[in-house]
Amino acid sequence: MARLARAEVFDPNEVAFAHVIARTVRRCFLFGDDPASGKNFDHRKIWIEQYLQHFAACFGIDLICFAILSNHYHLILRSRPDVVKNWDDTEVARRWLMLCPHRKDADGNPCQPSKPELDAIRNCPVKLADIRSRLSNISWWMRLLNQRVAQRANAEDEEMGRFFQDRYKAVRLIDESAVLACAAYVDLNPIRAAMAETIEQSDHTSAQRRIETHTQQPAESHSDGLRHDDSFLSPVENDEADGETGPVPSQSGKRCSDKGFLWFSLERYLELLDWTAREIADGKRDQTPQHLAPILQRLGLESSVWCELVADFGKLFKTVAGNPCAVDEYRSCQTQRRFRLPRRIRDLIPTG
Known part of the structure; x- marks a missing residue:
């Protein structure tokens, strides 16, 4: 069966969440200990994190979660054409030239664009419109990241x-x-792969970054020896009751927006991750703790169903992911086709 065109799933004018995965050729361990060559490539994980920080500061895309393993990486991204729409022409040109600079300094970092470089974009309506679209396009994020x-x-x-x-x-x-099941799936990848025993020890993940920032105590196991923070990541809690509505562009310059992606706090999210990691690792389905039960109840999920969704998310969902009722109502962007889900999903989450 021919694979579905990306344009059928993602409309560039819509805010959209995407779980993206990129794997190295033949799944060789080109980001870790490579048994074929006997070399260690852990430093390439640091490259990717550095690129993620830079891209989060320049693109009109929110970085929700990430996990970098030895032969692939996972990201959850949220396109933000609503934020990019409000940028003036100079900001659009500046951000693009920081992503694709004409000049670099002695350390290889992009130089601040000059007036003629900015004018070459902002004085050309066709080029400006194209670049404005690119800045919130997940395909352009992935194209530049993988290329570099x-x-x-x-x-x-x-x-x-x-x-x-x-x-x-x-x-x-x-x-x-x-979104919640995929976030847990991404953040718990090192534990599922037996590369770490706890969330705090899960190097090169967004969960570890959030824990370090939240506790103000850097983990001791960093391969790069640097203190990390989560300022380039999207906040966890989206509290619209406190006025956080609309695009909510970031004022820090380190990320696209300050809009969260879950309806509960970072503390509850980390507790849910910790409990889920123990359930998956032990292979025993216990009762959901009282303080976490309302989260799963809102989703209409039993604890055993939740654990299976997190453990097998990558196998269960191929093109779109969501509750079967939501998927049944959803249509492709261009041909209005229906999307199919594996029968296992419908067994896990009955529609009626």
Whole structure:
């Protein structure tokens, strides 16, 4: 079966959540200990984190979660055309030139664009409109990220050809249950892969970044020896009751917006991750703790169903993810086609 065109799933004019995955060629461990070459490439995980911080500060896209493993990485991104729409022409040109600079300093960092460089974009309506669209386009984020990682790694190895296996995989998350389950799936990836025992020890994940910032105590196991913070990540809690409505553009310059993505606090999210990690690791389904039960009740999920969704999210959802009722009502962007879900999803989450 031919794979569905990306334009059928993602409308560039809509705010959309996407779970994206990129794998190295033949799943070789080109981000970690590679048994074939006997080399260690953990430093490339640091490259990716650095690019993620830079992209979060320049693109009109929120970085929700990330996890970088030895042969692939996961991101959850939220496109924000509503934020980009409010940027003036100079801001659009400046951000693009910080992503694709004409000049770099001695350390390889982009130089602040000059007036002629800015004018070349802002004085051309066609180019300006195209770049404004690119800045909230998840495909452009992934294109530039994978291109830079691949070029840098190939130069380091003195190799040519493909570095990533294929085009990145993208699954649209269409409701809050899909966003929460996917976030837990991404943040718990190192634990599921037996690369870490706890969330705090899960290097190169957004969960670890949030814990360090929340506790103000850096983890001791960092491979880069640097203190991390989560200022480039989207906040967890989206409290519209406190006036956080609309685009909520960030004032820090480190991320696109200050709009959260869940209806509960960071503390509750980390508690839910910790409990879920223990349930998945032990393989025993226990009663949901009282303070976490309302979260799953809102989603209409039993604890056993929740754990299976988190453990097997990548296998269960291929194109779109969400409650079967929401998926049944959803249509593709161009041809208005229905999306199908595996029968296992319908068994886990009955529609009526």
